[in-house]
Amino acid sequence: MNRVLSRDALALHLTALLIVVIADLIGLVRVPIGIGTVILLPILYAFALGILLNPNIWRASGRFLTRRSVQISGSMITIAIMPFIARFGTTVGPQIEAIVAAGPALILQEIGNLGTIAVAFPVAVFLLGMGREAIGASYSIDREPNLALIAEKYGLNSPEGAGAMGVYATGTIIGTFVFAIMPPLIHALGWFDVRALAMSCGVGSGSMLAACTGSLVAVVPDQEQLILALAAASNILTYATGLYVGIFVALPLTEWLYRVSRPADARPAAGGDRR
Amino acid sequence: MNRPSAHVQLSEIVKDEDDTSIGLVEKTAMLLVACLIGLAANWAATGTAPLAALPGMAILFAASLAGLLLAAIVPLRLPAVAWVSLIAILITIPGMPGAAFITEAVGQLNFLALATPALAYGGLALTQKEFSIARHSGWKIVIVAICVMFGTYIGSVIIADLTLRITG
Numbered sequence A: 001m002n003r004v005l006s007r008d009a010l011a012l013h014l015t016a017l018l019i020v021v022i023a024d025l026i027g028l029v030r031v032p033i034g035i036g037t038v039i040l041l042p043i044l045y046a047f048a049l050g051i052l053l054n055p056n057i058w059r060a061s062g063r064f065l066t067r068r069s070v071q072i073s074g075s076m077i078t079i080a081i082m083p084f085i086a087r088f089g090t091t092v093g094p095q096i097e098a099i100v101a102a103g104p105a106l107i108l109q110e111i112g113n114l115g116t117i118a119v120a121f122p123v124a125v126f127l128l129g130m131g132r133e134a135i136g137a138s139y140s141i142d143r144e145p146n147l148a149l150i151a152e153k154y155g156l157n158s159p160e161g162a163g164a165m166g167v168y169a170t171g172t173i174i175g176t177f178v179f180a181i182m183p184p185l186i187h188a189l190g191w192f193d194v195r196a197l198a199m200s201c202g203v204g205s206g207s208m209l210a211a212c213t214g215s216l217v218a219v220v221p222d223q224e225q226l227i228l229a230l231a232a233a234s235n236i237l238t239y240a241t242g243l244y245v246g247i248f249v250a251l252p253l254t255e256w257l258y259r260v261s262r263p264a265d266a267r268p269a270a271g272g273d274r275r
Numbered sequence B: 001m002n003r004p005s006a007h008v009q010l011s012e013i014v015k016d017e018d019d020t021s022i023g024l025v026e027k028t029a030m031l032l033v034a035c036l037i038g039l040a041a042n043w044a045a046t047g048t049a050p051l052a053a054l055p056g057m058a059i060l061f062a063a064s065l066a067g068l069l070l071a072a073i074v075p076l077r078l079p080a081v082a083w084v085s086l087i088a089i090l091i092t093i094p095g096m097p098g099a100a101f102i103t104e105a106v107g108q109l110n111f112l113a114l115a116t117p118a119l120a121y122g123g124l125a126l127t128q129k130e131f132s133i134a135r136h137s138g139w140k141i142v143i144v145a146i147c148v149m150f151g152t153y154i155g156s157v158i159i160a161d162l163t164l165r166i167t168g
Helices: A007-026 A042-053 A059-063 A067-089 A093-101 A103-112 A115-127 A133-138 A144-154 A159-188 A194-203 A206-219 A221-261 B003-016 B024-046 B050-073 B080-092 B099-106 B113-125 B128-167
Strands: A029-033 A036-040
Touching: A007 A042, A007 A067, A007 B024, A007 B113, A036 A159, A036 A206, A042 A159, A042 A206, A042 B113, A067 A206, A067 A221, A067 B024, A067 B050, A067 B080, A067 B113, A093 A103, A093 A221, A093 B080, A093 B099, A103 A194, A103 A221, A103 B128, A115 A133, A115 A221, A115 B128, A133 A159, A133 A221, A133 B128, A144 A159, A144 A221, A159 A194, A159 A206, A159 B128, A194 A206, A194 A221, A194 B128, A206 A221, A206 B113, A221 B080, B024 B050, B024 B113, B050 B080, B050 B099, B080 B099
Parallel strands: none
Antiparallel strands: A029 A036
């Protein structure tokens, strides 16, 4: 029980409680900028406050929060997101008819996740001149399941592994922010059905999901129930399909693109430096 | 640039996040802490007193716990959160016993407020290693990461939008 009752744990949970109360008391802030509205969400302040009070950033908080506290905090993330995911799931049942009606779109948009290859791969290879790091970095959104796949196939010490880890770490630090900013701005273009914007919120991690739906609900409040339900449904589809799309489509496709773009840098067929 | 040592750190991170070693009893206690903080978050965000939101939170706690159990028992590569999601969907489908009551009870809880605890822990959990990976990876990876997030999202939006136009 040392993750709940030890001194290190109690200090951690009290700090989290303090952060959460401050973040939620501030609440949602809208910042209009010419082309749309930037939405600042309590989850952003909570994350930022967490970083500020992190003993790795602010030495003084190390007197209160230990290395062990930081470790326990890592284990708490996956547990603490569960009530949120459960609450999210409860929005699906009441909207089940709308979900079924949007079924084909819900299923097909999973293929749209390959859009990362269309956007990120050319940037990584042609614009930034990256090597095989580009494969790990651009084949998927690089959350935990995708990372595990790269680790299995290439090892994390490979260039592909370094690319995937880099995007994973960067996504962890700025993902919430990016997914809070993007949807309202894309919505402001007026090109897309709000249902399409909503069901695409389920493509990443739990915090990306929260940021994406939170900011979308803030700009289209009268569609709240529908937005949440579609996002929740697509999120669970991503859990179910994401790994397989990665194994059978995204990764082979990215590998092939890399061979075509960099014939000189083809890897020996046997996978020579696999570790 | 000390690449080899950065790589050693990479694999350590993945090891750190392997939580399979934590027992179910301890996970339940951790879940209880998360739910209590969630009640405080909801109170701060909406003004709904924790007592009024308690029945809804008890349901979310039960659904989360059931998800943890199923993930531990069922030999599928589905993460616990996927089970939690499935259970929550099933118990709120109209016609399921108690669906109306459950929908009403969890309605006392603001969905976004329930996400703040995980993000607070997320910020507190960042280790020296993660910062150093981000720094080692450099500015190119930051650009690629933004393209990855944008590409994944907009790709889904475009396909979903086209399909909705065709199917209505």
